[in-house]
Amino acid sequence: MRVLSTVEAIVESPAKAATRRRRKEARPGELLAAALDLFVDKGFSATRVEEVALRAGVSKGTLFLYYPTKEELFKAVVRESIVGRLDEFRSEMMAFSGSSADLLGFAQRSWWERVGATKAGAISKLMMAEAGNFPEIARFYEESVVRPGLGLIRSILQRGIDRGEFQIDDLDATTHVVMAPLIHLVCWRHSMGAQHGICADIEPLPYLNAHMKLVLKGLAKR
Amino acid sequence: MRVLSTVEAIVESPAKAATRRRRKEARPGELLAAALDLFVDKGFSATRVEEVALRAGVSKGTLFLYYPTKEELFKAVVRESIVGRLDEFRSEMMAFSGSSADLLGFAQRSWWERVGATKAGAISKLMMAEAGNFPEIARFYEESVVRPGLGLIRSILQRGIDRGEFQIDDLDATTHVVMAPLIHLVCWRHSMGAQHGICADIEPLPYLNAHMKLVLKGLAKR
Amino acid sequence: MRVLSTVEAIVESPAKAATRRRRKEARPGELLAAALDLFVDKGFSATRVEEVALRAGVSKGTLFLYYPTKEELFKAVVRESIVGRLDEFRSEMMAFSGSSADLLGFAQRSWWERVGATKAGAISKLMMAEAGNFPEIARFYEESVVRPGLGLIRSILQRGIDRGEFQIDDLDATTHVVMAPLIHLVCWRHSMGAQHGICADIEPLPYLNAHMKLVLKGLAKR
Amino acid sequence: MRVLSTVEAIVESPAKAATRRRRKEARPGELLAAALDLFVDKGFSATRVEEVALRAGVSKGTLFLYYPTKEELFKAVVRESIVGRLDEFRSEMMAFSGSSADLLGFAQRSWWERVGATKAGAISKLMMAEAGNFPEIARFYEESVVRPGLGLIRSILQRGIDRGEFQIDDLDATTHVVMAPLIHLVCWRHSMGAQHGICADIEPLPYLNAHMKLVLKGLAKR
């Protein structure tokens, strides 16, 4: 038995409604962030959905309102952490006008700042660990992340060859070799390296510098 | 300390006893081999102990006779797959008298043939995936594999510097960078690459060649 | 007892208010109709309240505004589907002046047309299925449907005996036997018979004819 | 550290082994009996598998050792309670040499004693309640129980016609009508009738007598 004052009726109602709506729109993001943290940390199976929900500040039931199964949640995490990032990169590369060596260095730093050093970087380790159990996701990941990523590096190397800057015998294999230390870095940081005080982590900046130095000298014509 | 009843003592023939003893001694190895396969393939949680037992040709109960928990089984798998290979390497390296470039190439090939291409190589992927859930075993792995492995590479690089063959600014970081593509190769082969028909695998030999070419040129003095 | 705010009072037009009131009065009926359909079809447990709400065109929350629990909804469905039909029958029977055989045939057809063939007929199947879980409602059903129904048939049979038309040894048992095929018909139609293409349904009219023929010949004096 | 005496080794071991084996062979039956009780009583959904297990004197997990899902358990209950019974009947009917009226009476009594009055009788009610949720089981039930059952009655009626004992217009419809009171009896006894002190049950023997009397008179030639 509640009597609304005219003031309440006008002012309070829309405000509250807005709050609710804002929560609802924020939920998926909050859930994905929580899930990303936990999946990366403990792996897929060892993560309990209830934990994810609690970390996102909602109840178990609410999670299932947004993602119908744990597996779908996992897929959404992978998708969300990556989509769009790569297109961004590609257009930047296209616009680059300096030497191919500089372009490669620029690409490496961009990747590190926008992916490798962020939570999204952990996805690589996650996929490494769970690909065997989720062929469907593995395919999705390879199509939408791995292949485009390799393609990007390959196109830089090709550009270097075309401009007479790089000398490369086996382009495909070399593409993999150039990318490998980057993947390795994020995998390490989110597995062994995450065991602080137990395993030594890799210092990213010196590592990235050494990587670029080695690669550029290794690729250089002459 | 169990005393055989006369009935058992009479019934059991010497031949049978010998067979059984041989089986018994082989058991742990069979179990570890089966477990390694499955752990590498599916990860720790997704592997059911019954599957391991079945693949090893024994019953579930028998497995627990040898390894009191699934975690202990996992640790035993990692431990067993690692022992002693590196000392072998080290003494070979010590004895090597050619150029440091040749030594590095030799080390890479030895590693690939004796570790990377074998089941033991899969351990790297397994540790990458499970380090977070097994800190103790991660430490063990770091101490007995990672650190010595890095040490080995580092000593080769140092040898190259000392002999005026290599020019390296940041030795520690470069050591990691040189090793990274090797770890990456085995990780890939046992995760994404294992999804035949779904994800493209890396061709190991061209990849290893490209790796060595890039690294040697990248390290070379002048 | 809620007091409308001035805003609401001003904004809400008389037309809207009327519409809403009409809707509001119609709600319980729409909900019960939807619930009846689903309960009959799928049983109590397998029916989800959300489905009921959806079918009635309201939200889940609204349903609970009218019926505080699913059980109460169920009871309301049964109660509502039963009320008052029998009194109608009774007075028609009282007024009947033909032979008792004709009266029995007339009663059978009336029942079929007004109950058996309608949604209300489905209640028998529902009660058969759920009596064990709803003792209170079973009692209610027995008192307001079964007993009066049997009483009606019984009084027709008694009329036949009194008028020298029927010969019956055990009146109570025979009453049950005469009624049984009718109950069976509706139960069947709403269980096995409803599995179109899977189970053969019973053709009602031939079945009812055969029933009447058998019963009348079986009851006839001589 | 346990020392077996020769006596134990010889005597105890086989005995115990036998006990175990006997238990294992008895399990399915015990589980089905428990499940039948509960399914009949509470319906499929309202029965918890753990209850079934406990009533059978085993743990939840053990039940799933024998039946992989609740639904499979249900199917097994239906199968077990019925299969074979019908073939039994059929051969007895074939061998019958008396009048068709006697044969019908004999069939009715046999059914009652061996099915209707036993737990298996409850299956009819169970199917009535759950057919909508288990089309697969409904089909199985109709094929293996309903159709053969109706066929049996139909063949008796046909025999009566052929021998000039019965006069029947619509054989198919009449078959249903003759069977209906029997199905009704078991449905009633396991739903409304089971609510002792709440709903009046049907007395089976007078009911069956009245049924046979009505049917025989109703079918008789002349």
Next chain:
DNA sequence: AATGAATGAGTATTCATTCAT
């Protein structure tokens, strides 16, 4: 009154582990 987002108790099912034989 109406909504639908949120809740959390409840349940089928899995699987590491135990233990009688």
Next chain:
DNA sequence: AATGAATGAATACTCATTCAT
């Protein structure tokens, strides 16, 4: 030592019910 039947804790997912708007 070996077996495999039995256990029961753990967990994904459902759904009646609540409640802020």
